Amino acid sequence: MSRRAVITGLGVISPGAIGVKEYWSLLAEGRTATRAISHFDPSAFRSRMAGEVDFHPLKSGLSPQDVRRLDRAAQFAVVAGREAVTDAGLEFDALDPTRVGVALGSAVGCTTSLEREFTIGSDGGRLWEVDQGYTVPHLYDYVNPSSMAAELATDTGAEGPVTLVSTGCTSGIDSVGYAARLIEEGSADVVISGGTEAPLSPITVVCFDVLRASSTRNDDPEHACRPFDRTRDGLVLAEGCAIVIVEELEHARARGAQIYGEVAGYASRCNAYHMTGLESEGKDMASAIEVAMDQARVLPPYIDYINAHGSGTKQNDLHETGAFKRSLGEDAYTTPISGFKSMIGHSLGAIGSLEIAGCLLAMREGLIPPTANLNEPDPQCDLDYVPNVAREKRLNTVLTVGSGFGGFQSAMILRHVRGAKR
Amino acid sequence: MTRRAVVTGIGIAAPNGLGPTAYWRALMAGQSGIRRVTKFDISKYRSKLGGEIPDFAPDRHLQDRILPQSDHITRLSLVATDWALRQAGVRNGDVPTDEMGVVTAASGGGYEFGQRELAKLHSQGPEYVSAYQSFAWFYAVNTGQISIRHKMHGPGAVVISEQAGGIDAIGHARRQLRDGANLMLTGGIDSALCPWAWVAHQATGRISRSSDPQRAYLPFDERAGGYVPGEGGSIMVLETPETAKKRLGSTIYGEIAGYASTFDSRKPGRPPGLQRAIEMALGDAGMDAADIDVVFADAVGEPELDQVEAEAIKTVFGPRGVPVAAPKTMTGRLFAGGASLDVATALLSMFWSAIPPAVGVREVVPEYELDLVVGEPRQTAVRSALIVARGHGGFNSAMVVRQFR
Numbered sequence: 001m002s003r004r005a006v007i008t009g010l011g012v013i014s015p016g017a018i019g020v021k022e023y024w025s026l027l028a029e030g031r032t033a034t035r036a037i038s039h040f041d042p043s044a045f046r047s048r049m050a051g052e053v054d055f056h057p058l059k060s061g062l063s064p065q066d067v068r069r070l071d072r073a074a075q076f077a078v079v080a081g082r083e084a085v086t087d088a089g090l091e092f093d094a095l096d097p098t099r100v101g102v103a104l105g106s107a108v109g110c111t112t113s114l115e116r117e118f119t120i121g122s123d124g125g126r127l128w129e130v131d132q133g134y135t136v137p138h139l140y141d142y143v144n145p146s147s148m149a150a151e152l153a154t155d156t157g158a159e160g161p162v163t164l165v166s167t168g169c170t171s172g173i174d175s176v177g178y179a180a181r182l183i184e185e186g187s188a189d190v191v192i193s194g195g196t197e198a199p200l201s202p203i204t205v206v207c208f209d210v211l212r213a214s215s216t217r218n219d220d221p222e223h224a225c226r227p228f229d230r231t232r233d234g235l236v237l238a239e240g241c242a243i244v245i246v247e248e249l250e251h252a253r254a255r256g257a258q259i260y261g262e263v264a265g266y267a268s269r270c271n272a273y274h275m276t277g278l279e280s281e282g283k284d285m286a287s288a289i290e291v292a293m294d295q296a297r298v299l300p301p302y303i304d305y306i307n308a309h310g311s312g313t314k315q316n317d318l319h320e321t322g323a324f325k326r327s328l329g330e331d332a333y334t335t336p337i338s339g340f341k342s343m344i345g346h347s348l349g350a351i352g353s354l355e356i357a358g359c360l361l362a363m364r365e366g367l368i369p370p371t372a373n374l375n376e377p378d379p380q381c382d383l384d385y386v387p388n389v390a391r392e393k394r395l396n397t398v399l400t401v402g403s404g405f406g407g408f409q410s411a412m413i414l415r416h417v418r419g420a421k422r
Numbered sequence: 423m424t425r426r427a428v429v430t431g432i433g434i435a436a437p438n439g440l441g442p443t444a445y446w447r448a449l450m451a452g453q454s455g456i457r458r459v460t461k462f463d464i465s466k467y468r469s470k471l472g473g474e475i476p477d478f479a480p481d482r483h484l485q486d487r488i489l490p491q492s493d494h495i496t497r498l499s500l501v502a503t504d505w506a507l508r509q510a511g512v513r514n515g516d517v518p519t520d521e522m523g524v525v526t527a528a529s530g531g532g533y534e535f536g537q538r539e540l541a542k543l544h545s546q547g548p549e550y551v552s553a554y555q556s557f558a559w560f561y562a563v564n565t566g567q568i569s570i571r572h573k574m575h576g577p578g579a580v581v582i583s584e585q586a587g588g589i590d591a592i593g594h595a596r597r598q599l600r601d602g603a604n605l606m607l608t609g610g611i612d613s614a615l616c617p618w619a620w621v622a623h624q625a626t627g628r629i630s631r632s633s634d635p636q637r638a639y640l641p642f643d644e645r646a647g648g649y650v651p652g653e654g655g656s657i658m659v660l661e662t663p664e665t666a667k668k669r670l671g672s673t674i675y676g677e678i679a680g681y682a683s684t685f686d687s688r689k690p691g692r693p694p695g696l697q698r699a700i701e702m703a704l705g706d707a708g709m710d711a712a713d714i715d716v717v718f719a720d721a722v723g724e725p726e727l728d729q730v731e732a733e734a735i736k737t738v739f740g741p742r743g744v745p746v747a748a749p750k751t752m753t754g755r756l757f758a759g760g761a762s763l764d765v766a767t768a769l770l771s772m773f774w775s776a777i778p779p780a781v782g783v784r785e786v787v788p789e790y791e792l793d794l795v796v797g798e799p800r801q802t803a804v805r806s807a808l809i810v811a812r813g814h815g816g817f818n819s820a821m822v823v824r825q826f827r
Contacts, residue, residue: 044548097687098698108560118540118618125544129466130537130617132624139622140814143530144757145561146582150815153685159695162685162817163590164582166528166561174579181597187682203540206548207556270523270569270578275491275557284575287520291602405557406566408578 172352310339473652655759
């Protein structure tokens with residue numbers, strides 16, 4: 001009898017929303033949470049907007065020592081992890097800790113702390129031989145982002161397989177796919193998974209600036225991320241975190257846990273094309289979608305909703321529109337599609353998990369959150385992108401996709417499980 | 423029936439040898455690659471020894487356009503991948519492109535590249551930052567670049583669990599074969615040799631401060647006082663036996679027979695997870711401790727951690743119950759590259775019927791009751807090996823390789 005992976009708990013830290021409840025109301029209302037950057041002075045940069053989180057680490061339950069020691073992305077993971085564990089009703093005393101694992105996703109790890117410490121140790125970048133006298137004792141934990149997975153494991157008491165999955169902007173999907181695989185193969189009964197990212201520092205902003213991948217609609221940051229709109233001009237960076245509890249179905253049922261849905265299919269493919277560019281037809285994303293559908297044994301007409309990557313670049317819009325047509329055929333035209341990055345920006349390795357969390361909530365509520373800022377549809381994007389207003393629909397099977405630097409293309413099918421709360 | 427996973431090509435970049443043959447000869451001769459670091463002005467730092475690769479000329483192996491967009495670790499990874507594929511005899515068209523994928527381990531990413539661009543950003547301004555920074559530094563770079571170079575459209579992944587990641591990557595590549603891929607490139611290549619990484623390693627307090635290459639890294643020794651960081655690792659071709667057998671003359675080095683990973687709890691009273699990882703990897707391989715001919719140890723060289731590892735080995739295999747190898751005494755610890763290189767070394771041990779020595783170690787702490795192979799290589803048939811790796815923060819991984827029949 002094969003083992004099935006279901007999701008039984010969620011924890012969310014998002015721009016415009018702390019906690020699952022606030023997150024769902026933001027998505028359902030189609031509110032946007034992107035704004036002018038306040039974390040640092042962005043005046044030297046081309047794109048000066050971001051999806052920033054209003055996060056108070058001490059009020060969120062972290063100790064002053066933790067706040068000093070942990071990068072912001074790790075702080076997110078610990079706080080969202082606690083919400084997810086509580087939401088899942090996991091009682092660690094009743095669990096075998098050796099059967100609990102962690103698969104956390106992050107694209108750029110502890111970049112913000114690394115950059116801060118670097119400017120100090122290198123005297124503003126002037127010293128190549130960085131001064132050893134100015135390093136903090138935990139600097140190595142910033143260099144090596146598996147420290148964040150270790151932190152989450154330590155905080156929750158996990159003693160099973162623990163790792164960080166880092167596949168750029170698909171890390172948030174891939175970490176949950178990794179977790180589901182650990183469950184299915186029997187390496188764990190519970191895996192604390194999801195993605196975290198707090199990349200809002202000069203080096204990250206400049207990376208997207210030099211590629212002209214980010215939006216310059218600096219005078220209108222709330223409406224800057226406009227996927228599938230003719231006037232879109234790039235992505236809006238963001239930070240955030242979603243932690244999901246992935247659990248073996250019978251394990252969840254035995255303890256009477258709520259079930260949000262099943263990870264019914266997952267695949268990741270390399271486009272083997274370019275580190276940042278996408279070919280226009282979306283062949284490899286389509287191939288990931290097809291493999292995920294095969295695993296879930298679901299045919300295109302039964303996909304009730306597609307959660308798009310929708311980063312807000314023209315290249316992406318054409319690429320994924322092509323991928324949906326290629327993999328779903330005629331059904332692509334009748335399946336509602338929407339993108340959350342229009343509301344909460346692109347939090348790199350976290351966004352895939354924020355999208356998974358949003359999809360599970362959408363299934364529970366029977367409501368498809370919209371694509372915000374979609375007023376002038378691009379004629380080359382001729383599918384149903386659910387513009388601006390949420391749409392009621394009973395959802396049994398949902399597809400979510402991601403695409404990122406390095407050529408990674410990922411797809412996951414989430415499915416309602418009989419008996420799960422609606 | 424679970425699909426099996428065999429290694430048919432081994433690419434190695436190590437401080438004491440480029441390529442499996444040069445590396446193996448160095449191991450057999452006890453030649454260490456640990457020396458005073460020359461890549462930057464090491465005189466400013468407390469720790470001065472590293473496992474530095476001395477004569478790697480990227481422009482001899484890679485096209486011009488790759489060089490400005492790649493860190494040292496990516497160049498080494500691409501070259502090691504080429505060697506591994508050549509050794510496996512894989513040519514274009516042998517395996518459909520969507521059945522081939524890549525899983526690599528990472529730790530700090532393209533760190534030297536990242537340091538240079540950070541310095542430019544903060545000392546010169548945003549307009550001086552390379553357009554390649556976004557992907558030349560990030561952790562996923564090697565998987566991405568390898569997949570592009572060899573047109574591999576199958577599954578791609580990157581795992582990070584510090585030094586344990588090299589085993590986790592190979593374990594995850596094996597999953598991809600079980601799920602339908604037919605050939606995977608896997609392993610890791612890493613480097614600690616730029617100033618910004620060096621200070622971070624020093625901050626852990628676990629790097630040796632010795633200036634004598636013969637005495638700096640002495641795992642399990644009475645005089646153990648930390649490890650030496652280095653650069654390098656291994657990328658291997660992992661495939662199903664059915665795929666390998668389609669190519670005439672392909673060599674199967676061995677099978678990835680077992681894999682498991684665990685995490686150390688910091689709760690009082692909980693035992694370290696290493697022994698459990700070893701037992702689970704043996705169980706996954708369907709083997710007993712008595713079936714293992716050699717253990718490649720994690721061998722940190724820090725007394726407290728050495729003791730935990732010795733205890734785990736003693737408990738599973740009995741006092742002096744199995745030969746223990748620590749060839750990383752000749753390369754230093756290679757982080758994301760270290761455990762993959764140990765897996766590659768274990769496969770070479772099976773191929774050459776010999777166990778490489780730990781160099782420098784004279785007196786193994788008697789209470790450890792370890793049969794550490796020291797001084798000279800031990801010539802003996804090796805049919806199977808256990809490889810152990812631990813990552814900073816509590817990661818434990820174990821892998822069993824055995825001869826393929």
